[in-house]
Amino acid sequence: MPAHILVEFQPPIGIIRLNRPKVLNALNFEVLKEIVEALEAFDTNENIRATILTGNDEAFSAGADIKELSEATPVDLILRNQFALWDRLKKTAKPIIAAVSGYALGGGCELAMNCDIIVASETAKFGQPEINIGVMPGAGGTQRLTRTIGKFRAMEMILTGQSINAREAEKHGLVNKVVPRELYLDEAKKIALQIASKAPIAVRLAKEAVLKAFDTPLEEGLQFERRNFYLLFSTEDMKEGMKAFTEKRSAHFKGR
Amino acid sequence: MSYETILVEDVANIKRVTLNRPSALNAINDKMGEELLNILKQTDKDSRVRCVVITGAGRAFSAGEDVQGLRERYGSGTHPSLGDHLRKKYHPIIQLIRSIEKPIIAKLNGIAAGSGASIALACDFRIALEEAGLKLAFVGMGLVPDSGSSYFLTRLIGPARASELIMSGRTIKAPEAAQLGLVNEVVPASELDRRVNELAERLANGPTKALGLSKRLVNRAITVDLSEALEYEAEHQDIAGRTSDHLEAVNAFLEKREPKFSGK
Numbered sequence: 001m002p003a004h005i006l007v008e009f010q011p012p013i014g015i016i017r018l019n020r021p022k023v024l025n026a027l028n029f030e031v032l033k034e035i036v037e038a039l040e041a042f043d044t045n046e047n048i049r050a051t052i053l054t055g056n057d058e059a060f061s062a063g064a065d066i067k068e069l070s071e072a073t074p075v076d077l078i079l080r081n082q083f084a085l086w087d088r089l090k091k092t093a094k095p096i097i098a099a100v101s102g103y104a105l106g107g108g109c110e111l112a113m114n115c116d117i118i119v120a121s122e123t124a125k126f127g128q129p130e131i132n133i134g135v136m137p138g139a140g141g142t143q144r145l146t147r148t149i150g151k152f153r154a155m156e157m158i159l160t161g162q163s164i165n166a167r168e169a170e171k172h173g174l175v176n177k178v179v180p181r182e183l184y185l186d187e188a189k190k191i192a193l194q195i196a197s198k199a200p201i202a203v204r205l206a207k208e209a210v211l212k213a214f215d216t217p218l219e220e221g222l223q224f225e226r227r228n229f230y231l232l233f234s235t236e237d238m239k240e241g242m243k244a245f246t247e248k249r250s251a252h253f254k255g256r
Numbered sequence: 257m258s259y260e261t262i263l264v265e266d267v268a269n270i271k272r273v274t275l276n277r278p279s280a281l282n283a284i285n286d287k288m289g290e291e292l293l294n295i296l297k298q299t300d301k302d303s304r305v306r307c308v309v310i311t312g313a314g315r316a317f318s319a320g321e322d323v324q325g326l327r328e329r330y331g332s333g334t335h336p337s338l339g340d341h342l343r344k345k346y347h348p349i350i351q352l353i354r355s356i357e358k359p360i361i362a363k364l365n366g367i368a369a370g371s372g373a374s375i376a377l378a379c380d381f382r383i384a385l386e387e388a389g390l391k392l393a394f395v396g397m398g399l400v401p402d403s404g405s406s407y408f409l410t411r412l413i414g415p416a417r418a419s420e421l422i423m424s425g426r427t428i429k430a431p432e433a434a435q436l437g438l439v440n441e442v443v444p445a446s447e448l449d450r451r452v453n454e455l456a457e458r459l460a461n462g463p464t465k466a467l468g469l470s471k472r473l474v475n476r477a478i479t480v481d482l483s484e485a486l487e488y489e490a491e492h493q494d495i496a497g498r499t500s501d502h503l504e505a506v507n508a509f510l511e512k513r514e515p516k517f518s519g520k
Contacts, residue, residue: 180488180492180495182495183494
């Protein structure tokens with residue numbers, strides 16, 4: 001039973017809520033492990049087609065657990081290898097929608113950026129304040145933020161530690177949608193349900209292809225996309241999807 | 257908490273805040289800035305408060321920034337950043353007045369000048385004495401309008417009239433201000449208390465959540481286009497529609513009676 005997160009099954013979606021309100025959902029090894037395990041469980045559960053990752057109204061996550069880190073030596077960190085957990089996070093096959101309210105700082109911002117879609121409450125604040133405590137982002141912040149909002153803005157955020165608010169984040173492409181604070185979870189659910197209604201294998205392969213766009217040169221990326229595209233033609237859902245289209249009715253996808 | 261420069265009164269869900277340095281025409285010194293911010297923060301979090309009234313003690317609403325304090329700062333040798341002064345002292349106050357999701361009435365008992373005018377203009381309503389007025393006194397000090405006055409004034413009366421008031425720095429008396437839409441209502445001295453109390457009570461007994469959410473819509477309305485405004489309204493209607501006050505209003509309507517709002 002997870003101690004630091006709440007996991008809800010609401011087929012076809014799953015919801016993971018960080019539940020350490022007293023520490024603004026600070027991330028430590030345990031929390032990350034629980035999040036990763038919940039995501040992996042959803043990945044193998046055929047009734048779940050999309051996941052929402054969220055915190056509470058006050059904070060998505062305000063960052064890493066400083067107490068846990070402050071005494072660590074490089075060897076401690078290598079042996080603890082918590083970035084292995086982040087690597088497993090990255091391998092989630094099904095789409096994850098981050099529903100962010102309040103603070104998404106440091107590791108919290110990096111956690112959100114690991115997701116596929118970000119919905120933000122008007123109150124959301126994104127930042128990489130690691131520089132303030134003498135370190136730097138270590139869980140992808142320097143890479144993902146830069147790829148998302150560009151070198152100059154990322155540089156400013158990372159070197160000054162200053163946060164941006166939800167509307168600024170939306171403007172810079174970090175956030176998909178900004179909604180009133182009462183509705184951020186509902187909006188995330190809306191999007192999750194929309195995606196959950198599509199052909200699951202197509203969703204999985206499309207997500208894979210989109211993520212490849214960062215890692216590979218265009219030619220290779222196009223080849224990867226093409227191979228995934230061909231693969232979908234072996235699915236029943238592809239036949240159903242195209243049949244439904246020509247018959248002018250809604251498709252009924254089975255995930256096969 | 258006891259305050260030195262403001263008076264605070266809680267009467268039946270209404271928070272009355274009185275700027276209280278009448279011998280200085282309620283000039284806003286740093287202490288008053290702190291105390292005003294403090295009471296506004298408290299008010300924001302206090303769900304028992306459903307309406308706020310801000311006014312001044314004595315014959316003025318507020319003469320604006322305390323110039324004596326400014327001169328002391330210049331006298332110390334280093335030239336202070338007025339911008340930082342604004343960011344630290346006034347911006348949080350102005351932002352809060354706009355973001356507190358309860359109706360805020362400026363009861364203009366007298367002149368509101370400079371940043372005093374800014375505070376009055378930031379409020380949701382302005383009810384003024386005939387003799388009261390607004391004075392964008394900034395240019396007279398060789399400064400620009402601040403604390404939101406350029407923003408609120410231009411939105412309220414348009415660039416042409418705003419420029420006239422800002423560049424002349426003249427006092428615009430309440431009746432002319434009302435004609436321009438700067439003030440909601442002008443009343444004779446004998447009526448000010450009664451009229452403001454009436455309005456405050458009506459608002460304090462209103463559907464506070466809906467009033468507060470409406471404030472968000474009004475804050476945003478000018479900056480977005482129609483589709484965004486429609487979407488923003490729809491989102492907030494979802495929220496308002498879930499309040500008990502909405503259900504109460506629907507029932508009251510169908511039962512042909514007055515609704516009794518709890519503010520939830």
